[in-house]
Amino acid sequence: MPEKPHVDFWFDSLCPWSWITSRWLLEAQKVRDLEVTWHVMSLVVLNEGDLPHQLNDPEMLRKVYAPVRVAAAVEDAYGREMLGPLYTAIGSRIHHAGNKGFKDVVARDFDVLIADALAEVGLPAALAQAAADPTWDAALKKSNSEGMDVPGGGIGTPTLHINGVAFFGPVIGRIVPSGEEAGKLWDAVLTLASCPDFWELKRDRADLEPDFG
Template identity: 30%
Template sequence: MTKLESVDFHFDIMCPYAYQTSRWIREVRDRTGLVVNWRFFSLEEINRQEGKKHPWEREWSYGWSMMRIGALLRRQSMADVEAWYQCAGQALHVDGHKPHDPAVARHLLAELGFDPALVDQAIADPSTGDEVLADHQRVVAADGYGVPTLFFPDGQCLFGPVLIDPPTGDAAVRLWDAVVAWTEFPHLYELQRPKTSADEQAIGETFRPYLEARDWVSINRGEVISFGD
């Protein structure tokens, strides 16, 4: 199997599944030298209900605005946007804080050693929204519908893997090899494990911090998290 040197990882900071998968892909990167390019995707937009505003039409939109901050940091380096995603993701999905609150976002930036004013700079700069939208539309053009979505150098994209207990060590690399092997079969569309009641309970416990910290109503469409107005 040909060793891949890079992958594009599309995420929305608000998505608990994408956060868990990002922990895994970073472990793969650290063990294999894989280059991870961090890209965006908006669950607010893909699941927008008819008649509701687009996220870019609001003064502040939860995931969208967080990714606009990420877009500004990505101009500096992939390492900077990764640090932002990791910090904000842990704040929401592990610690149960509200990084989608502008005041909390400023505090997290300061913790990372970044200027808290980046929050206001990102929102004042319309081109940050353009960057988020361009990444988002790339997934939509490939008939993607959620995150995590991976894009491979040959143009193939896969949704997933969807998990709540990201493997580490050699197991993380074995999962990566299995994901890469999937791309050998372009007409293999779906392989899914049914969720038992025990699985649902484990998912609920893993996502408890996120569920308690969110300020929106989620609509589950498959594994996609949608947002209210």
């Protein structure tokens, strides 16, 4: 392993599990020496042709596409270094606004949500136009492929590449508290990534629902 581990993190802004894992990773970064590069992905693009029934409504589909298309446009114009701040700005509005499930999320006014997030990170308001522009879907497919078309990928989000070793997960039920608890979980994940023969560790999710703390 290199002296300073590097994590490539693929996110879909609407995915609660991706959001929780991303917040854990940022907490771990405060107590461990690691680098993170953010990559946008799209679950709706990944599952094209096999979408859940909730997305049959055109208005819901529009909202699911909106954040990731805007993220693709931001990356194209300003580079990946802006994806992390944008993800935090959008994700905090989606997942920490009293939402209790998918229906609560899609009931939000995404035009306002995205405009506010762009303003928070100092990006031009005009980038919000990408939300309804399907030409950005090609960039989403490319980013999806970079994250998923590797051994260990191909499942969904969160997907991490740790020093080039791909994983789906870790999937965490609640936001890990700051400090050493987050660091210890990172230590465990890094240890697994260092083992070339490690493949999978999984347990029953049962009725676990995301808890944003």
